[in-house]
Amino acid sequence: MGLFDRLRPAFWNGAVKGGPYRSLFNYRRLWRLSVALLAAVSVTPLCIMTVIDYGVTKRAVTQENLHRTAITTSNTRRTLSYFLDERLAALNFAAREESYAALARPERLAGLLADLKAAFGGFMDLGVIDDAGRQAAYVGPYDLLGIDYSSQEWFKRTVESGYCISDVFLGFRNVPHLVVSVRANRPEGGFFVLRAAVDTQRINDILAGLDLSGSGDAFLVNHAGILQTMSRSHGSVLERLALPVPARAERTEVYGTGDGENSLIIGYAYLEGTPLVLMVVKRQAELMQPWYALRLDLVGFLGGSVLAILVVILGVATFMVEKIFVADQTRVTTLHQMEHTNRMASIGRLAAGVAHEINNPLAVINEQAGLLKDLAVLAKAPPPPERLSGIVDTILASVERAGAITKRLLSFARHQDVHIEPVNVGKAAGEVLGFLAKEAEYRRIAVAVEAPDDLPAIESDRGKIQQILLNLVNNAFQAMDDGGRLVLRVFAPDPDCVAISVADNGCGIPAADVKRIFEPFFSTKKKKGGTGLGLSITYGLVQELGGDLAVESELGKGSTFTVTLPLVKGAACEPSARG
Amino acid sequence: MPRSDDLLFFGKVSAQVSHELKNILTIINEQAGLLADRTGRGLPLDPERLAMAVACLQRQVQRGDRLLAGFNRFAHAADLPRREVSLAEAAALAATLGARRAALARVALSAAAGDDARVVSDPFLLCRLLMACLERALDAPDDGRAVTVGAATGPGGPALVLTGLSPGAAPGQDEAALAETLGTRLILADGRLAIVWPGPA
């Protein structure tokens, strides 16, 4: 809580000075709006870009994985195909080079096998089978001489197609093996089959030599889904593969399967001319490892950026709004000071006016007393009693006059402090006019007051009301030429308010300026001097009292200012347009 | 320091002036009334008595005149919030405005003669400060019961000096706040209270 309080900026609790009418902005809202807008504008594109980048990168990584798998599979298929085709080609060559009779001799066959092993490698055994399917000659680790292969699938295929590469089967030797066989026609008619068992170790070596990441698996299956080679995690030789056999395709294909933790990428290729299918199986999860790391970085970066952006935005917004707030408060303070100065000056003028007024009765008393003395001293004869009486009466009358003015000064003095009390607006108006009576007389301005006695008193600050009326009447005086007419009317436009209208027949305000007349520093006065603040100050004072100030004016005819004040501050009031 | 107190001060001075005026008018009223009574009853009016009455009337008129002159100057102090002020004039005004209070406290208050010093300041606020200090002095004068107020140019800069304070007299919170707002210092020493402006830098 303590930290939050310290962090909370000055403007959060709103403008302290000047009340609700004076501040230019709602600072909280301004701040919130700024932060929200800036954050939205900066963070949104960033997020969108991150999401796009995320998608793009993920796709790229995935594609890369598939691509790599495809390449691996393709290359491996080629290698395996070449290997098997090479074995087949060797056999083919041998079958063409030698006659059946030569091949059927065990020494020759053994020599051939030795040569094949030495030159090509990858042959386990070698056998010659006659056209009836009987193995006529055999060299190899098993006892297979004389076996009838006529019913074997590989034999049938060899007879039919001229060659065969078999899948892995147990056969008569009861050991998983793979054979390649070629059919060779005999010149005298008939044919024989030359068959060799392939050293599957070579195939395994090829498969094992693949650089597959982590738990990647490469193996061969036949078209029925029986594993032909050892696999790391998908079963042993001659076991059925748990995965479905992929559909036949001419080229290398890659596809994804499974979901979540167990999703796999499988690349496969049918080895042409063989019953074999190469399958390269990789776990998605492993392949995506780099992606996961990248993803974390991406999200982390996004998070960090967003945080940084928010911190900066908050900081800058707070700083700026604070500055605006301070500037506004300074403005309000300055305005207050100017208003105060203005008020003091106007009060000073009132007081000086009073002093000036008392001057005259005093001067009269002075002359009359002097005359009294002169009559007694300088005249030939003592003054008659009537004369004396006359002079003394004049003095007494002047004393009374001065006394009335003094009383006014006293009442003026008493009302200078700020406090709420019941104010009879009509009386206040009368007091204000009393101060200006001399000037009105001097300039021959006719002043009329219409103030019914039954109007309710309002709970308000008498000093401020007097100030308001004083400003308006002074304005009216300034607008009028000598000989003008001022009408002050006090009335109740509705039961909750009292209104005063000050109507003059002076120069009026041009229609274009009427809306701006209460603006600070706006003035239509032709005379130089004056701050242009008078009406704005008056307006502010009326607002402070919870009232309303309105003006109606016609250029050349005159203006009427109407102040409407609530009976109790805070009561709603229908401002009256017409006074 | 709330400037709303400016209004209170204005009211206070206006009230004082009006009270004194009332007194003056009362005296005039009495004298004139006495004359009226005598002539009304046809009583003889010897020249001496008449001369005394007239002298009294004229004295009161002069008194009122001086008071109004002072009040007028006071009222005009509020015209501008900042202008060049003659400290000698400010001292004279304070002496005039404080005359009544001094008389009530039975202290002889006078403006000290001397050279003038000028400062640029808020004349109304300055008057307020000076009157507040003067009140302190009048409330606690030294044994001589004579207080003077005048302008001076000290080593620190231009100053207004009040003399005749008792050791117990001291400026209070309000005076200190006012002095600060005006950019001055209050220096109290040996029964003298000085309001000092900063000298040339």
Added chain:
Amino acid sequence: MNLLLVDDEADLVSALAERLSLRGIEADFATDGDAAADKVRARAYDVAVLDMKMPGLSGLDLKQKLQRLRPGLRFIFMTGHGSEEDFRAGSSEAAGYLVKPVRIEDLIAAVNQALAAGPG
């Protein structure tokens, strides 16, 4: 010596006129601008003593009016407290003003000074 006193306070100006005549100075008075003008047309006054502020007419305006009627007329102004600045600001007269309430000796001295200074 002929004086014209102009002030809207009748009690003041009539007493002053009488006091001056008791001292051997002839003085007439008027309480408004028109009456003053009439008097100036009718008689050759040496000095006119004018109140600065009267209803409808400032002392300076009256001075101009009367000067046109009688060019050689000299003027002295009377003002109350609060009008001194206005006077000093608005007038080019270096001397010749008194503050009310005036002492009669001061008035007579001012009149003599005005006469010695020559025509206004």
